[in-house]
Amino acid sequence: xxxxxxxxxxxxxxxxxxxxxxxxxxxxxxxxxxxxxxxxxxxxxxxxxxxxxxxxxxxxxxxxxxxxxxxxxxxxxxxxxxxxxxxxxxxxxxxxxxxxxxxxxxxxxxxxxxxxxxxxxxxxxxxxxxxxxxxxxxxxxxxxxxxxxxxxxxxxxxxxxxxxxxxxxxxxxxxxxxxxxxxxxxxxxxxxxxxxxxxxxxxxxxxxxxxxxxxxxxxxxxxxxxxxxxxxxxxxxxxxxxxxxxxxxxxxxxxxxxxxxxxxxxxxxxxxxxxxxxxxxxxxxxxxxxxxxxxxxxxxxxxxxxxxxxxxxxxxxxxxxxxxxxxxxxxxxxxxxxxxxxxxxxxxxxxxxxxxxxxxxxxxxxxxxxxxxxxxxxxxxxxxxxxxxxxxxxxxxxxxxxxxxxxxxxxxxxxxxxxxxxxxxxxxxxxxxxxxxxxxxxxxxxxxxxxxxxxxxxxxxxxxxxxxxxxxxxxxxxxxxxxxxx
Numbered sequence: 001x002x003x004x005x006x007x008x009x010x011x012x013x014x015x016x017x018x019x020x021x022x023x024x025x026x027x028x029x030x031x032x033x034x035x036x037x038x039x040x041x042x043x044x045x046x047x048x049x050x051x052x053x054x055x056x057x058x059x060x061x062x063x064x065x066x067x068x069x070x071x072x073x074x075x076x077x078x079x080x081x082x083x084x085x086x087x088x089x090x091x092x093x094x095x096x097x098x099x100x101x102x103x104x105x106x107x108x109x110x111x112x113x114x115x116x117x118x119x120x121x122x123x124x125x126x127x128x129x130x131x132x133x134x135x136x137x138x139x140x141x142x143x144x145x146x147x148x149x150x151x152x153x154x155x156x157x158x159x160x161x162x163x164x165x166x167x168x169x170x171x172x173x174x175x176x177x178x179x180x181x182x183x184x185x186x187x188x189x190x191x192x193x194x195x196x197x198x199x200x201x202x203x204x205x206x207x208x209x210x211x212x213x214x215x216x217x218x219x220x221x222x223x224x225x226x227x228x229x230x231x232x233x234x235x236x237x238x239x240x241x242x243x244x245x246x247x248x249x250x251x252x253x254x255x256x257x258x259x260x261x262x263x264x265x266x267x268x269x270x271x272x273x274x275x276x277x278x279x280x281x282x283x284x285x286x287x288x289x290x291x292x293x294x295x296x297x298x299x300x301x302x303x304x305x306x307x308x309x310x311x312x313x314x315x316x317x318x319x320x321x322x323x324x325x326x327x328x329x330x331x332x333x334x335x336x337x338x339x340x341x342x343x344x345x346x347x348x349x350x351x352x353x354x355x356x357x358x359x360x361x362x363x364x365x366x367x368x369x370x371x372x373x374x375x376x377x378x379x380x381x382x383x384x385x386x387x388x389x390x391x392x393x394x395x396x397x398x399x400x401x402x403x404x405x406x407x408x409x410x411x412x413x414x415x416x417x418x419x420x421x422x423x424x425x426x427x428x429x430x431x432x433x434x435x436x437x438x439x440x441x442x443x444x445x446x447x448x449x450x451x452x453x454x455x456x457x458x459x460x461x462x463x464x465x466x467x468x469x470x471x472x473x474x475x476x477x478x479x480x481x482x483x484x485x486x
Contacts, residue, residue, distance in 0.1 A: 019056065022057060074098070
């Protein structure tokens with residue numbers, strides 16, 4: 001495969017080369033990746049370098065691979081097992097995230113693998129270390145065990161810098177009744193317990209299944225009505241279908257009942273709450289038409305492809321939805337009568353517009369379906385908008401808000417935070433870039449310190465002698481982005 005163009009127009013492409021392994025075996029492999037994010041995929045591609053450290057005709061498989069970010073900041077390296085048991089060869093042994101290829105390590109994940117009873121490998125432990133090269137090195141350790149069907153039977157997390165005393169340990173058991181195994185039902189969770197460090201196990205979940213062993217035990221459908229695909233002579237016995245019957249949680253239990261073909265019909269719990277979900281041939285018994293919960297009920301209508309068309313409550317409240325030929329919402333009516341319309345662009349650049357009681361909101365997408373502008377206004381046009389700029393690593397490196405600065409007018413004699421000028425997405429949450437207006441009419445916008453793959457965006461301000469000061473925003477490419485007046 002040389003390239004892929006996504007529906008919104010973005011494009012990913014690859015270069016290939018050949019590598020000779022030990023024994024003069026030559027195989028093709030990816031040598032570079034290119035990304036064009038605009039909807040017409042005509043922009044200059046971002047280039048992601050891919051490198052491997054091995055010399056030709058010297059290894060049976062690669063020992064590592066490094067992917068370098070197109071921004072020139074940040075690299076990810078995967079190391080692989082090249083020796084040991086045969087089942088382990090080629091599995092990832094370490095994942096390193098660094099400031100550049102061979103640069104300062106920001107996070108190092110080390111993996112341990114183990115075989116199940118028939119030799120299939122699974123990840124059994126992981127150690128994550130951060131803060132390398134500083135006085136605050138922190139490691140986090142976790143383990144897990146699985147059965148021969150891939151179900152997690154135990155998982156444990158440990159306190160930081162501790163690999164001997166678990167902080168919490170979860171143990172799961174699964175049904176191994178021969179009747180289930182014979183019908184290839186391997187993953188029915190039976191119990192879950194959690195043991196805190198130094199404490200006793202606490203049972204969190206207990207499940208039982210298939211209380212019906214005969215057809216008569218199931219909820220009877222309307223006479224002569226069954227789904228088109230229903231097989232009354234199914235080879236799977238009623239007692240081994242894997243339908244959850246009773247679920248016991250801390251302080252509460254709930255039971256569920258079904259139609260013979262397996263869809264939910266009604267249920268109740270130990271608090272007295274109950275719910276019923278009637279169905280008929282209109283939806284081929286695959287979706288409920290009436291949902292009743294204690295003293296309230298709701299009727300649901302569907303499109304032919306089972307999109308919710310309308311709902312009607314016990315008090316007559318009515319909600320409706322309509323869809324276009326692609327199954328996207330085209331209109332909606334709330335219980336209070338308010339209507340909302342949805343429209344979409346039919347060609348690049350793609351956008352989607354919502355028109356309703358809150359005005360008009362238009363979201364413009366890039367070639368990979370990410371929002372690059374969210375504009376708010378009314379039927380006469382946009383009044384304000386937020387533009388998002390993405391780095392090659394797909395992080396939002398800048399959000400520029402335009403048209404909502406009236407509330408930020410300030411006297412030059414007081415400190416003032418420009419909280420709406422720009423935000424920047426980082427590792428945790430949203431960081432506000434603040435501008436300070438001082439008595440000397442100077443304005444400073446400190447740029448935050450970015451870590452891996454987060455290019456710094458600078459803000460330059462030109463003060464004037466008037467009470468309305470112009471602000472010019474300069475993104476990391478050095479070109480003016482927007483002009484503001486305060």
